[in-house]
Amino acid sequence: MSTPNLKIENLRVSIEDKEIIKGLNLEINGGEIHAIMGPNGTGKSTLSSALMGHPKYEVTEGNVTFDGKDLFEMEVDERAKAGLFLAMQYPSEVSGITNADFLRSAINARREEGQEISLMKFIRELDKKMELLEMDSSFAHRYLNEGFSGGEKKRNEILQLMMIEPKIAILDEIDSGLDIDALKVVAKGVNEMRNPEFGCLIITHYQRLLNYITPDKVHVMMQGRIVKSGGPELAQRLEAEGYDWIKEELGIEDETVGQEA
Numbered sequence: 001m002s003t004p005n006l007k008i009e010n011l012r013v014s015i016e017d018k019e020i021i022k023g024l025n026l027e028i029n030g031g032e033i034h035a036i037m038g039p040n041g042t043g044k045s046t047l048s049s050a051l052m053g054h055p056k057y058e059v060t061e062g063n064v065t066f067d068g069k070d071l072f073e074m075e076v077d078e079r080a081k082a083g084l085f086l087a088m089q090y091p092s093e094v095s096g097i098t099n100a101d102f103l104r105s106a107i108n109a110r111r112e113e114g115q116e117i118s119l120m121k122f123i124r125e126l127d128k129k130m131e132l133l134e135m136d137s138s139f140a141h142r143y144l145n146e147g148f149s150g151g152e153k154k155r156n157e158i159l160q161l162m163m164i165e166p167k168i169a170i171l172d173e174i175d176s177g178l179d180i181d182a183l184k185v186v187a188k189g190v191n192e193m194r195n196p197e198f199g200c201l202i203i204t205h206y207q208r209l210l211n212y213i214t215p216d217k218v219h220v221m222m223q224g225r226i227v228k229s230g231g232p233e234l235a236q237r238l239e240a241e242g243y244d245w246i247k248e249e250l251g252i253e254d255e256t257v258g259q260e261a
């Protein structure tokens with residue numbers, strides 16, 4: 001099996017004629033965990049929305065390939081089937097479909113006909129992963145995300161990740177609204193996924209999550225592009241000193257994407 005690969009080259013994305021992503025390059029391979037950090041409004045969420053194919057986000061330039069295939073030529077469900085996990089691809093609340101039903105059909109959507117996961121194996125895996133994520137077994141039988149608290153939804157997102165076993169995952173603000181115990185549990189789930197067949201991009205505001213998930217690479221996004229990359233020590237410096245030193249280093253006067261440097 002070849003190593004999973006997501007390659008973003010010179011990506012430019014606009015919303016309503018306003019350019020938000022301005023020439024972004026990033027490559028994620030299996031076995032790697034990357035983190036993107038950056039001030040508010042620099043285009044971090046726009047990046048994940050564009051990759052998931054949100055119709056409001058217009059890709060004006062650049063290429064994105066997933067395992068060598070043009071991502072933007074693939075339908076959103078094809079992207080998931082091929083092994084790209086974007087949390088936003090999955091419905092936030094669905095009445096009448098239980099969490100377990102949803103997970104089983106999402107797993108089977110990635111398998112060939114006749115290779116569907118058996119009910120026994122599915123239940124075994126689900127039990128194991130829910131235990132690891134310290135989730136009460138009743139969550140399996142509740143309607144998808146209905147009435148889940150913010151923290152429970154995030155935990156459920158990690159359960160989806162662990163059950164679906166994608167090749168590459170993009171986790172946008174997975175740490176928002178989590179208390180410290182939930183944060184540790186979410187980190188435990190992502191760490192459990194670490195293997196050469198899995199690559200991950202974590203979009204986060206706080207270095208806090210990165211105390212529990214050590215990224216291989218940290219990227220700083222400003223004004224719609226990656227302006228600095230480094231190792232975990234970069235995230236620690238950002239936590240301690242903020243972004244001003246990078247702006248000074250690069251001669252950036254204003255971090256809002258609406259204005260040119």
Ligand SMILES: Nc1ncnc2c1ncn2[C@@H]1O[C@H](COP(=O)(O)OP(=O)(O)OP(=O)(O)O)[C@@H](O)[C@H]1O
Nearest residue numbers: 015020038039040041042043044045046047056257
């Ligand atoms: N649907 C939209 N319509 C209009 N403007 C948008 C839309 N989505 C994003 N923007 C604008 O694009 C810019 C980048 O937003 P984005 O959410 O990608 O930033 P971010 O880096 O994720 O910010 P934060 O750290 O605050 O979550 C912002 O100025 C935002 O107002």
